[in-house]
Amino acid sequence: MSWVKDAFTTSVGKKLLMAVTGLGFLGFLAGHLAGNLTIYWGADAFVAYAEHLHSLEPLVKAAEAGLIVFLVVHAGTGLWLFAQNRAARGGRYARNKWAGGRTVFSATMPYTGVLILVFVAIHLATFKFAPEGENVWEVAAYVFSQPLCFWFYTLSMPVVALHVGHGLWSAVQTLGGNHPKYMPAVRVVSLAAAAVVILGFGLLPTAVSFLAEPIP
Amino acid sequence: MTGTMNLTLLVWRQAGTSDKGRLVSYEARDISPDMSFLEMLDVVNEGLTQKGEEPIAFDHDCREGICGMCGAVVNGRAHGAEKGTTLCQLHMRHFSDGDVIYIEPWRSRAFPVVKDLVVDRSALDRIFMAGGYISVNTGQAPEANTIPVPPEKAETAMDAAACIGCGACVAACPNASAMLFVCAKVSQLAILPQGRPEAARRVLAMIRKMDEEKFGNCGNERECEAECPKEISISHIARANREYIKAVLGSREK
Numbered sequence: 001m002s003w004v005k006d007a008f009t010t011s012v013g014k015k016l017l018m019a020v021t022g023l024g025f026l027g028f029l030a031g032h033l034a035g036n037l038t039i040y041w042g043a044d045a046f047v048a049y050a051e052h053l054h055s056l057e058p059l060v061k062a063a064e065a066g067l068i069v070f071l072v073v074h075a076g077t078g079l080w081l082f083a084q085n086r087a088a089r090g091g092r093y094a095r096n097k098w099a100g101g102r103t104v105f106s107a108t109m110p111y112t113g114v115l116i117l118v119f120v121a122i123h124l125a126t127f128k129f130a131p132e133g134e135n136v137w138e139v140a141a142y143v144f145s146q147p148l149c150f151w152f153y154t155l156s157m158p159v160v161a162l163h164v165g166h167g168l169w170s171a172v173q174t175l176g177g178n179h180p181k182y183m184p185a186v187r188v189v190s191l192a193a194a195a196v197v198i199l200g201f202g203l204l205p206t207a208v209s210f211l212a213e214p215i216p
Numbered sequence: 217m218t219g220t221m222n223l224t225l226l227v228w229r230q231a232g233t234s235d236k237g238r239l240v241s242y243e244a245r246d247i248s249p250d251m252s253f254l255e256m257l258d259v260v261n262e263g264l265t266q267k268g269e270e271p272i273a274f275d276h277d278c279r280e281g282i283c284g285m286c287g288a289v290v291n292g293r294a295h296g297a298e299k300g301t302t303l304c305q306l307h308m309r310h311f312s313d314g315d316v317i318y319i320e321p322w323r324s325r326a327f328p329v330v331k332d333l334v335v336d337r338s339a340l341d342r343i344f345m346a347g348g349y350i351s352v353n354t355g356q357a358p359e360a361n362t363i364p365v366p367p368e369k370a371e372t373a374m375d376a377a378a379c380i381g382c383g384a385c386v387a388a389c390p391n392a393s394a395m396l397f398v399c400a401k402v403s404q405l406a407i408l409p410q411g412r413p414e415a416a417r418r419v420l421a422m423i424r425k426m427d428e429e430k431f432g433n434c435g436n437e438r439e440c441e442a443e444c445p446k447e448i449s450i451s452h453i454a455r456a457n458r459e460y461i462k463a464v465l466g467s468r469e470k
Contacts, residue, residue, distance in 0.1 A: 007464040011393070011433040012423050012457060081433045085391035088432030090325030094226070094239055095318040097292035099388055101438025107390070109435065170436040176461060178454030 011084075012174075014077050019171035021074040026168060026193070028067060033200045039207055043137040050136040075117055082110040105166035105194070112163040119156045141212035144205040157202035165194035220246040221313035225260065227272055228320045233328045233336075239318070242272075249309035253296065254279060254286060256308055257319075273332040281305040281445065284380030287387070288333045289320040294384040294443040302382060302445040322387035326394070326429045337383050339429040340397060346425035347418035348401040350410050363409050376404035378446040385440035385448075391432030396440035398426050399456035400448050406459050416467035419459040 007013050038049040053060060098107075126149065130139045143149045168190035172178070177186070223244040230237030244260050251259070254276050261271035277285035286303040290296040296306040311317065319333065327335040377400075385396035402419050405411025411418070434453060441450045463469055 003464075003470040006470065010423050011395075011427050011431075012460045013464075015434060016457075016461070081435075085393075085432040085435070088325050088392040088430060089323060089390075090327070090392065091323045093289055093292060093320055093323055094228075095289070095292035095320070097297075099293060099439050099442035101440070101442040102390065106435065106437045166436070173436050173450065173454050174434075174457055176454045176458030178451040180451070183451070 014081055015174045017073055017077050018081070019174040021070040021077075022167050022171045024066075024070050025074065026164065028063075029164075029197070029201075033196070036201070036204055039140075039204055039211070042211060046140075047135045047137050071120075075113070078110065078113050103166065105162050106170070108162055109166055112159050115156070115159045116163055119152075119159070122152070137208075137212075140208045144208045145212070150205050150209065153205045154202055157198050160201070161194035161197040164197050165191050168193050219313075220248055221308070221311065221315075223247060223256075223311065223314070224316045226316065226318045227332070228329075229272070229332055230321075230329050232331060237329065239320075247308055249307070249311075251308045252279065252304055253290070253306040253308065254304045273330075273334050275334050276304060279304040282380060284382040287322060287382045287384055289318075289322065289387055291318050294322070294388040295382075295445055299442075300445055300447045302380075305445075322383050324383075324386045324392040324431065326392065326431045327383060327386065335383070337381070339431070340381050340383060340394065342429060343394065343398055343422055343425045344401065347414070347421035348405075350405060350414060352410070365408060369407050373404045373407040376400040376407070376448060376452050379444075379448055380446060382445060384443050384445060386431065388439040388443035389432065389434075390437050390439060391435050393434045393440075394426050394429075394431040395434040395453050395456075396444060396448060396450065398422050399453040402456040402459055403452035406455060415459055416463035416469040419456060419463050420469055423456075423460060 008017055035049050035053065036046075038045040126143050127136070127139060134142075144153065169183075169187045172183075172186050177183075225242045225244055226239045227242060228237055229240045242260055242264075244256055245263075247256050247259065254274070257272060257274060264271045274288065275285045277283040279286070281302040281304060284302075287295055288303055290303070290306070295301060295303045296310070298306055298310055321327075321329050321333045322335045322337075324335075326339045327337055330336050379397060379400040381397065383394075383397070386392055386394050389395075402422055405418060406415050436450070436453075438450055441448065
């Protein structure tokens with residue numbers, strides 16, 4: 001099976017790994033957001049969604065295992081690419097201007113990627129490994145009542161949006177999907193996905209703070 | 217002809233590959249707006265020669281935008297800020313009296329500086345030697361219509377074949393990747409029936425050679441497409457990516 005290793009350790013092979021795992025994360029985000037939107041129906045709906053999800057335990061465990069593998073591949077390959085690209089430059093330009101291709105989305109990919117990794121770690125620490133005995137709504141209400149956590153969560157979503165805004169269309173291009181008929185639409189959808197991240201996830205801390213009972 | 221202009225140049229001077237190199241300031245006086253950028257450098261070099269100084273070394277050949285020899289990063293832009301032009305086709309009318317112009321060589325670990333603005337681009341030749349060709353048995357000239365090629369395919373292949381190998385894509389890429397150069401050739405030959413028999417072997421060999429030459433990885437930043445003097449589209453990179461996937465999953469090539 002050395003041909004598999006050879007195929008996915010070239011520059012294009014590594015980009016394919018990034019594209020496939022990246023699209024996997026986008027699928028996960030879509031599911032995660034759909035579930036989280038039950039927050040707008042109030043505490044009962046959100047808790048019911050969470051309990052229903054946990055009743056599918058074996059599936060959840062399988063999905064978690066898949067996500068961990070994707071995370072290791074995506075972050076590991078990303079850091080590898082970043083290090084190689086830094087080394088490939090060979091000296092800095094005294095004057096360097098963007099010619100119109102690069103965007104704030106594409107230029108920040110490695111940095112937003114690392115920030116998202118930090119976010120995921122803190123997110124898991126605050127929610128997945130929260131103290132036993134409280135339901136997920138109580139945990140969310142408590143976390144977002146802390147100003148530091150509230151702003152950390154709210155301001156992390158534009159960072160994710162920056163990553164998604166380049167990531168989606170870039171994955172399509174890497175997988176060979178460039179076509180004059182639909183490539184402009186893919187770029188629009190990519191930016192729309194970034195907007196959905198900001199509006200969908202980014203407003204959740206505010207929504208929870210408004211809907212939660214004041215903590216005595 | 218309108219009036220002449222005086223410019224300040226900050227030019228990268230480097231005696232050889234092992235030299236550290238630095239930016240040196242020169243005054244370019246009485247420059248006509250009708251001159252090309254290289255003609256302006258010629259004038260500066262004449263002045264340097266008369267003073268007994270070493271002229272600025274730069275690559276050039278046809279000076280009509282088709283050979284791919286010239287190229288420098290001018291004020292942070294490969295071949296200067298004009299779209300779809302090589303450095304030799306960049307005219308001084310795009311500059312104004314009193315401008316300060318930074319002139320630097322292509323920067324990439326795969327393109328060592330030979331002297332001043334001259335870089336060694338033989339890495340691109342070695343990538344071509346790895347697979348940028350088709351193998352045919354030569355003999356009598358075949359009947360032109362033996363292998364039908366639809367005109368739109370011929371046109372798309374020709375768009376990719378317009379690459380002059382100047383290296384601006386590498387210079388402009390934030391990652392110093394040569395993907396536009398490599399994929400223009402992979403794509404051109406993949407579109408045409410004559411290129412199909414070796415398509416899988418070609419894409420694997422050329423991509424591997426590109427990596428071996430220490431170019432960076434494509435990040436779909438699109439700077440190459442914006443700077444390419446022949447305006448080659450990154451859709452050719454996508455086609456080469458498809459060819460790579462096909463070669464890995466659908467061919468016997470390893």
